[in-house]
Amino acid sequence: MESREHAIVVGGSMAGLLAARVLTDHFAQVTLLERDTYPEGPADRPGVAQGRHLHVLWNHGLGLLEGLFPGLEQEFVERGVPDLRLPADLLWLTSQGWRKRFDGVSRLLTFSRGMLDHAVRERLFAHERLTVRTGVEVTELTASRGNRAVTGVRWRERGAHAIAQPMDADLVVDATGRSSRAPEWLAKLGRPFPDETRIDPLLGYASRRFAVPEGFDADWRALYIQAGAPLHKRTGGLFPQEDGTWICSLSGAGRDYPATTDDGFLGFARGLRHPVLYDAIKDAEPLTPIVSYRHTAGHRRHYERMKDWPAGFAAIGDSVCAFNPIYGQGMTVAARSALELGRMLAEDRTTRWYQQRAHRAGSGAWLISTGEDRRYTDTQGPPVRAHTRALNAAVDHAVRAANVDPVVCGRLIDALGLGVEPTALFRPGMLRRILGSRNVPLPDGPPPVIANPEARRRTSRADAEAR
Known part of the structure; x- marks a missing residue:
């Protein structure tokens, strides 16, 4: 990439925020364009459809965010x-x-989620190289003659009927999530719609x-x-x-x-x-x-297969691969993908190279989430093949072993949190522990919930006397 004067990030949810953070290390100016408006404090906002639901951050993801935002x-x-x-x-x-x-x-x-987003925005928005524009929407990409390279976007105020105006950039990153219009934007530049897997x-x-x-x-x-x-x-x-x-x-x-x-x-x-x-x-x-x-379907747009990928354009986060949110892996994948974006710029790689790396960054989460989703007979998607059934059976053995073996438990949690690849569960030493735990009795169920501490103490005394 010859010039690094200006980069545009389209979409200001977590993937967009993390992409903007990385780009500030490599460009003189970064502009973040977001359709929504941001609240003043740690509150929910309409643009994050899942914002009012349960959010967790695994240990590996926490480390990635801390690396991008020290002190978080x-x-x-x-x-x-x-x-x-x-x-x-x-x-x-x-x-x-x-x-x-x-x-x-x-x-x-x-x-x-409101607290997390607010903490990240406070750090990011103080950066002198970043400009944030909210309440705007991007209508299309602009490109050079022959459409070989993206040169910016056309944008307008959200809801306005005015003609969209251009904004030039050396790099445009699409972080608009599940509703991304990148396939349509690329189609206008003569690229076919990408293959897509949906489960x-x-x-x-x-x-x-x-x-x-x-x-x-x-x-x-x-x-x-x-x-x-x-x-x-x-x-x-x-x-x-x-x-x-x-x-x-x-x-x-x-x-x-x-x-x-x-x-x-x-x-x-x-x-x-x-x-x-x-x-x-x-x-x-x-x-x-x-x-x-209820918009929980997993989809994977196979941009990594497109040989005629335009220079100056990249897609990140749910725009590329969205997972069933129940597994809590989306933010970690977004952070990993943002770091690959930084690697692309540090090593002067192409945006097509980046799309291949973004695909790999989400592969572990995709394997875990869709493997679990395909256990249900009602799941819609490609036919379940024999290797998927065999993998799920192996995972069942690993989960059972993790219930009684702390070493297997640690490795399983690391895999769920994307700190290690899922295949790390099935290396020889771990397999021996999994097989060796087959006959270890599982824990009994939990004690009944007692809302009154004094009642708990009375119960404990009665149990002691009975023993």
């Missing part, structure tokens, strides 16, 4: 973001049974915040009740937030959607594989309305 982790601590020890703090019913709560295996942050488990979820009941006392900080595909389609999570509240997210595959009425929401929770989550929230005070989200 300390700010989380100061804001009271729950830092969970995994699996010690998490009462976790996996698809293969209850998990022992080993200590010192890994960690997980859980927070509101839809017909999953929807609903979330609500609750006040933690006064006097609530349990030996866990968070709950995660997983589905048991293909028969059990429901999943539920109850996690603490930075303001001391709970967020409860319920999901169901195969159109077994959680209801958005008070009774229906609780009824769905009661239908999970274990009633412990229902018992925790049934008498808790709701703090928000119930919000739902």
